[in-house]
Amino acid sequence: MSTENPRLRRARKSRAKMAELHVTRLTVYRSNSNIYAQIIDGNNNKVIATASTTEAEVKKTLKNTSNKDAAIAIGKRIAEKAVKAGVKEIAFDRSGYKYHGRIKALADSARENGLTF
Incomplete structure (x- = not known):
């Protein structure tokens, strides 16, 4: 039996x-206390844009950094940064997490703010 993390196995x-x-x-x-998002270029694996609840500007506007409201804010922020960088069409990598709760909220928010996937 492998000691590998099942979530990472699913993500692979x-x-x-x-x-x-x-x-x-x-x-x-x-994580239990934050949520992070990155846009990664598929050709040369470079990070194009990032957003997380650990950023000072985001932290100021949120009451709690580990709920759906925080995920919605991060989805909006990452979509705005991606569109500004010229990226509109992406694939959604949920990293092995179930598509519900905070992950679904972030994805829906990113779609509403200009990303297509």
Whole structure:
């Protein structure tokens, strides 16, 4: 039996497919206290834009950094940064997390603010 983290094992399949297709992806990581998002270029694996609840500007506007409201704010922020950088079409890398709760809120917010996936 492997001691590997099951979430990372699940994430590997979708990441392998995204790498094969060379698509730009929106990667999400959530901890118990924060949520992070990155737009990563599919061709040369460079980070184009980042947003997280640890940023000072974001922290000031949020009452709590670990709920759906925080995820919505980060989704909006990452979408605005991506569109500003010229990225509109992406693949959503949920990093092995279930598509519900904070992950779904972030994805829906990013879609509403200009990203297509």
